[in-house]
Amino acid sequence: MQSNAVSLNDIVAHYGNSQVLHGLNMSVADGELVSLLGSSGCGKTTTLRLLAGFIRPSSGSIALSGRDVTGLPPYRRGIGIVFQNYALFPHLTVAQNVGFGLKQRQVAEPERGKRVAAMLERVGLSSFADRYPSALSGGQRQRVALARALVIDPPLLMLDEPLSNLDAKLRVDMRSEIRELQRANKRTAIYVTHDQEEAFSISDRVAIMDAGRIVQLDAPETLFTRPVNAFVARFVGFENLVPMIVVERDGDRVICEAAGGVRTTLSLAATGPVGDRFVIGARPEGLAIGAPSNSTIPGTIGVRTYLGRTYQYRIDTPAGPLVANGPFSQPLQQGEAVGIGFLADQCCILPMENN
Amino acid sequence: MQQRSVNPVVAAIGWLVMAFLMAPIVIVIGAAVSDTTYLAFPPQGFSLRWFGNVLQQRSFMASFQTSMQVAISATSIALAIGLFAAYGLARFGKTIPAWFGSVFLLPLFVPEIVFGFSLLKTVIVSLELPVTTALIVGHTIICLPYMVRVISASLSSFDFSIEEAAVSLGMHPIKVFLTIVLPNIRSGVIAAVVLAFITSLNDVAVSLFLTGPGVSTLPIEVFTYVEQFFDPSVAAVSVLLMGVTIIVMALVERTLGLGKAVK
Secondary structure, eight states, X not given: OOOOSEEEEEEEEEETTEEEEEEEEEEEOTTOEEEEEOOTTSSHHHHHHHHXXXXXXXXXXXXXXXXXOTTOOGGGTOXXXXXXXXXXXXXXXXXXXXXXXXXXXXXXXXXXHHHHHHHHHHTTOGGGTTSOGGGSOHHHHHHHHHHHHHTTOOSEXXXXXXXXXXXXXXXXXXXXXXXXXXXXXXXXXXXXXXXHHHHHHHOSEEEEEETTEEEEEEOHHHHHHOOSSHHHHHXXXXXXXXXXXXXXXXXXXXXXXXXXXXXXXXXXXXXOSTTOEEEEEEOGGGEEEESOOTTSEEEEEEEEXXXXXXXEEEEEETTEEEEEEEETTSOOOTTOEEEEEEOGGGOEEEEOOOO | OOOOOOOHHHHHHHHHHHHHHHHHHHHHHHHHTOOSSSOXXXXXXXXXXXXXXXXXXXXXXXXXXXXXXXXXXXXXXHHHHHHHHHHHHHHSGGGSOTHHHHHTTHHHHSOHHHHHHHHIIIIIHHHTOOHHHHHHHHHHXXXXXXXHHHHHHHHHTOOHHHHHHHHHTTOOHHHHIIIIIHHHHHHHXXXXXHHHHHHHHHOOHHHHHXXXXXXXXXXXXXXXXXXXXXXXXXXXXXXXXXXXHHHHHHHHHHHHOHHXXXX
């Protein structure tokens, strides 16, 4: 295998009797920032702890910069970790906290002090060097934690939901700061979060995890437009997932049938020959509400929600309920008969799932 | 600071509790300096001769030495066991059955007098342990619950991710325990040591069965003494014992900082 900064190969992990990771594979390139995104219990924190060496996999192997570290204890892996609750040493000053890793690496005094000072300068905490963590605000502690992890020049930086204890405004500021530091230092980084916006805004690639597996690992743009299955599609906002079957095709124009026998015409080259089954996914803004016609799905307007610039409608159709947005200027009334069309360039095509 | 008026009933109860806590000390000190041949309070006259008497009694001095030796040994052994037990329970608590932690509290539930007797009948006699060893074994066991309980309490507020942070920064786990975990639970450890030391130093019930010919702890010696004599010597011994306790606590405070221990 070539020089991937991180590679996880067929990792299986257990907590007691329950299996939490089911054959996980992932590689992270040098200098890349990859987020692990998923709801709690999906295995993202377990993955991080495996990389740190705090837990051992039941099978599979972990390599850092091409070197197998599966059996290496955590204190010899040299990974910089930013913990969710910062985990600063309460009995040490800010400078001592930041210098801790250098001290373990036998970096002697004038040099150590210089590097600590430079790092504190970077994170804007030079004047706080002699304070104790208890005298710092949440954002400042966050910076100390980051400085402490970065000052040791780790081959890999890992951040475990580092912003979850901060308020909304600070979260946005800190995440661009983290990104900047990571880029400036050319660090490979793994970032664990359950916040989609955070993951998408900060990462080169995002791994969406579900039930101990990585479902899709791609650039945010790819995830957002081309999810690989219904789970990811729903996760990134494709609220309408409608199973279809191709009944007629003429070049790019396809006539499809959904549940309830309703037919609609789509201009989708991506679908297969007649008889092909697929799922079309659309966000509420990816559906067009118009007058009923024989190329759209017939429906009646249900509950209406005001969303600021638009109205969101729940629309009952023979193919099941759909959620669509309509313009604020022309509110539709409950019970009105409409036709729903798919805006092909905003939709995604997913394989049929057997369940 | 704003001056707040205190309900007189609450104030009265407060003072009563204070008096109740202080009275034994005042009475013992008073009786110890009484210039009489019997225990008297309020003291009649003033004399330090009973202190002199105590310091001349070989049995008191020898038993004091035994007491100190037993208390120091028992506290040290209980600390060694209790510290690691508490740490293990806190660190790996989720993977250990819940009842396991309670095992360390069991000595508190068995009446000490029953415990002392059973220990004598089973272990001490069958193993033919020397008296001092027997005392150390018995006291270690009665000290252990306090040790585990108090250290556990301070570990329960310890954030173990700090330990992981230190390890991830390259420190060996054993060094992490000594330089990161210990300093942060120091207050609990000190409180536990003081509590265990006092428990051992003042114990009567267990020691009663474990002391033997020629070897006795100070409280047992006092107990035997008052069966024969009724002079203020016992009060003088008590004052000296309190003095030792205070000195020990002051030393602990000086070296380790008790101010934080009782925070």
